[in-house]
Amino acid sequence: MSEDLAPNQRASRLWPTLRRLAREFGPERTPFALTVVAIVTSTVLTIIAPWVLGKATDAVFAGFMSLQMRGGQTKDQAIAELEAQGQGDRAAMLRAMDVVPGAGMDFALIGRLLLVTLAVYVAAQALMWAAGWIGNRLIQRVLLRLRERVEDRIHRVPLSYLDGKQRGDILSRLSNDLDNLSQVLNQSLQQIINSVVMVVGVLAMMFALSWQLALVALATLPLTVLVVALIGRRSQREYAEQWKATGELNAYVEESIGGQQLIQVYGATERTLEGFGAVNERVYRSSLRAQALAGSMMPAMSFVSNLVFVGIAVLGAWRVATGGMTLGSVQAFIQYARQFSQPLSQLGGMAAQLQSAAASAERVFDLLDAPDEAGETGTHPDFAPGAGRIEFADVSFAYAPGTPLIEHLSLVAEPGSTIAIVGSTGAGKTTLVNLLLRFYDVDDGSITFDGIDIRELSRTQLRSPIGMVLQDAWLFEGTIYDNIAYGRAGATREEVLAAARDAYVDRFVHHLPDGYDTVITEAADNISQGERQLITIARAFVSQPRVLVLDEATSSVDTRTEVLVQEAMNRLRAGRTSFVIAHRLSTIRNADLIVVMESGHIVEQGSHDELLDADGRYAQLYESQYAQPAEGADADADSAGPGASPGAGLDTAPGAAPSAGPSAGLGTAGQDSAEAP
Template identity: 55%
Template sequence: MSAVPQQKPAADAPTPKRLPPGGQRGGPHGGVGMPAERSMNFGPSARRLLGRLRPQRLQLVAVIALAVLSVGLSVVGPKVLGWATDLIFTGVIGRQLPAGTTADQAVDAARAAGNDSFADMLARMDVVPGVGIDFAALARVLLLALGLYVAASLLMWWQGWLLNGVVQRTVLRLRAEVEDKLNRLPLPYFDRQPRGELLSRVTNDIDNISTSLQQTLSQLLTSLLTVVGVLAMMFWISPLLALVALVAVPVSVVVTTAIAKRSQRQFIAQWAHTGELNGHIEEAFTGHELVKVFGRQREVEAAFTAKNDELFRASFGAQFISGIIMPAMMFVGNLSYVAIAVVGGLRVASGSMSLGDVQAFIQYSRQFTQPLTQVASMANLLQSGVASAERVFAVLDADEQSPDPADPARVRDPHGRVEFAHVSFRYTPDRPLIEDLSLVAEPGHTVAIVGPTGAGKTTLVNLVMRFYELDAGRITLDGVDVTTMSRDDLRGRIGMVLQETWLFGGTIRDNIAYGRPGATEEEIVAAARATFVDRFVRSLPDGYDTVIDEEGSNVSAGEKQLITIARAFLAEPSLLILDEATSSVDTRTEVLLQRAMAALRSDRTSFVIAHRLSTIRDADLILMMEDGRIVEQGTHDELLAAQGAYHRLYRSQFTAAIQPDSEPRPDPEPEPAPLEGSTR
């Protein structure tokens, strides 16, 4: 397997400039990661988010069924309480009437006294003159209401438990899909994405989706069912009062829509600024030491303050504007409540309705406006969740790397022979980097690649690894075109050590064994001895069981580099790539490493990218690159004798500097003295 689990962006790749909000990015993925540049397509994104619940349709059916039963029982409750009110009111009125008379006689007596309104009300009541409140009947009604509400609560709890499982399993699958997607994305995608911005999408945005689904789905379902059930009961009790209550609906819709449109843009900006702020924080803390060394704390703090202020303004605007929805809906609901109370009171006085029905209707009016208010108050949370979902979907919709061949070719006789045949490559269409490059690296040879920054050195080895795809030509490994091989097979034959070391939290043994899972203790120790890791590990109190923290701060930079080199050797690759791999070790250790590599490179090809030319004098072939082309190739002595680009680069490193006040003198061009233990 490959000795390195992740690849840094190529040093030769053009680094995209960090743009202000609203700026456009270039490249094929230019729009990715900048949701604030366009209006959020709320409808399709919301439908797509809800569509992710489809695999758990059975649980959703159960959730809906439980919600229907729970809401149905809750909706019947006010009507039952209305019966209790009628029993109490009838008992109170009955005790005020003379005993021994009938209800009809009481009605006639009221009309004879000129109290027609009271007579009409008595005519609709099941009153018994002289008899007070029937407490036995009242107790039965109240127990029925209590049973209805308890059953409704239990059903609602069960529904919430099922829905919580549905939402969390959906988010679990979403996280897994994003993780799988990140492993299928090509390296150019990560070149264009600030790391903190991408981390924000994978963590903050997915967490926000989980919260939004959890809080909105249950309330939304319950609220809609409550509206339907309450509306049916309201029309059953009094169509006139139901029409009065319905006047509030279009008013509420207009108010909610107007406010939601204004808050929608703020929520998009809020999550975009959150990603930018996370990116800035991640960069600042990753390079904390450099910030301190160069005294750039004030600039970093100023940038943080500016981005934090942008996030504050967007978040404040989003929450404040969307927060207006609740009081606005409460105001509309109170107007409806007043209208229902006045009209209902007049109808009770006229005998058209019973007091219990009016009391039940007022409860229904509250139950009718409350879910509408809840739906409106959830608009901000729903929009925030959909905005986050759109950012996550942007990652899932990004173009993936080209798939591996259905029937991949395999290297039958591995030796490590690498051939570039008329290779051309460019990062952007308008900037050629490598044009018509051809070379052959023979098995067992060490090929050194040198040249100025941006010449295409790292790009060359990245093309071998298929981190980028060629524009033209082909690269073969032991005669097999790398594009016909599976990426896992290709990279499993290559070991790569970067200038930027990567160690994970674990023991030194675990970090070395990462190069080849299943390696024995003897093989791990042998690789450590060959790369001079063993000599400093033995001096540690816990030896190979020493735990390295995530930052690797308990070992030196050179020791970290030696561990990564040991990992690469343990992988036993056919092709070994060292990208400035020895830049963090001292000169003597570097010479010893060269000796170890010379002993271990039998039947293995090595590519060495180096700026320190003293480290590659023993290479079998040195490639001098400029502007993506090989301008010279040969051994160290041959290139020095040619007096060309390599000779000039060599002189720039080893010629003594001329003092400003001294007289001009010929360059001495001294050959550096061999170091102790050198192979020369």
């Protein structure tokens, strides 16, 4: 079930979610059992303490009463004397007591009872502390495994799942929702067990002392259940909305931080703040409603508890006066009544916390239940990366059912050849790469790697011999050396440094404070965009791939650096099958085969010269880039400097001298003008 369910749908999943959460404690059976035993024993001792204290109260009251009677007479004689004097109520009270007329206070008995009471309370608290210590450790182990499973799941779900989710929402499940689970479990697990045992034990003691008073205490139980049910149902909906809105807020903040430069450049600060305010208002409203409902639970339960106390006090006084109970028994019962209502109030308050935990757990379980990538057929026993022949045979694919993107596409990449893929935005260029790497599986047809259908290979088998450089440079927070070495586990330092030299990272890295040990920040804002791209290219060198995928890999480097990088790319592509997605056509003029795509179909293919001679779609794309209007040429001439010809110094073939005319005048690096016809 999707996490995008409406909040009222989530309420029906409360108990299934809590049962599933309880199953997460399965590996912790032993410490959980020890925790339960410690809590139950502590609670039983806490239940016994008022009874012992009641006995001490009876001993004190009996001693006081004995002092009011003449010594030397029996208890029955004293009762008869009181009845003869018309003091029937006092006589009835005396009949219910264990008293010796004239004996006075039995301080030894009172002292022993008080010491036993103290020992019981001390033992109860020690056991409760031990239960808290063990319980906290087992909860953190459960949360540790949950975090590991969520992280593992993120790496196993299909790319389509992540494409359909906001990154901030995914992060919110890993952080906010799991933190909320941890907090609620730490606060509630021990309290829930304690409260349940307390309710059962106290109820048994109350019936043992007086079934009449016990019925008074139980009379308000239906009201308690009604309060919990009414408030709990609404609070569940609000907590679900709160955590959903929190995830959206995290996603919004992450996007705002990541795009801060563009936000400021386009003067969109006010709009961004307005958008943030709207989402923040949703979090505020849902949190306010959830907390208000949760906060109303305890006062409602306290009101019910006070009703119970009043009823027991009145009826208990009458029972003592009529000899039905001793004063100590009523005192113990009143304590039990408090103990009975207190765990009920706690359970009511915890119900709101459990609603919040259930909402968070649902979001975590929704992620854990996300589908795996298409099933693996296992490792192909005969596959070994060889020549690197790739064939798309009658391939059809659609991201959404009923909306085909690629239909009956066939393409062969011979070993060691360079295949350039061009076309307007949305033509399906990147989709071909996604299919080759099995980020998505084809709907019809097949893709073979050295004659073997890639669906027969494990994804690790398939992707290991493929290197990739994307337009958006992905770097992690670490040293430049580590980011380059990431391309292949076990790469030697010599191999890493050689890759850095081949990708021209070596040209700028020595100007940095710590050279290759310079730490790249999380946003990689201490090096330029072009330098980031060069590092990713060096990473591809280290991987030593049989098949190379370059998705507009040089779009972020300056024009002169591009010439150097193109030379490095030529060396990197040598002897390897390469797929180059390009917008700037100057970068792929020397490709063995240029494929022009439109709406998921190959409309043209051939060499650069062949396609220009055909005067088709490729020629139109080429003309749109290089046949600039006169004023555009003038502008380029101005930017090139005095005495330069139009377009001088711009995109040229690797190793070629700058030239003017149709093969020059590309404009600034990174402008994907080929996207438009």
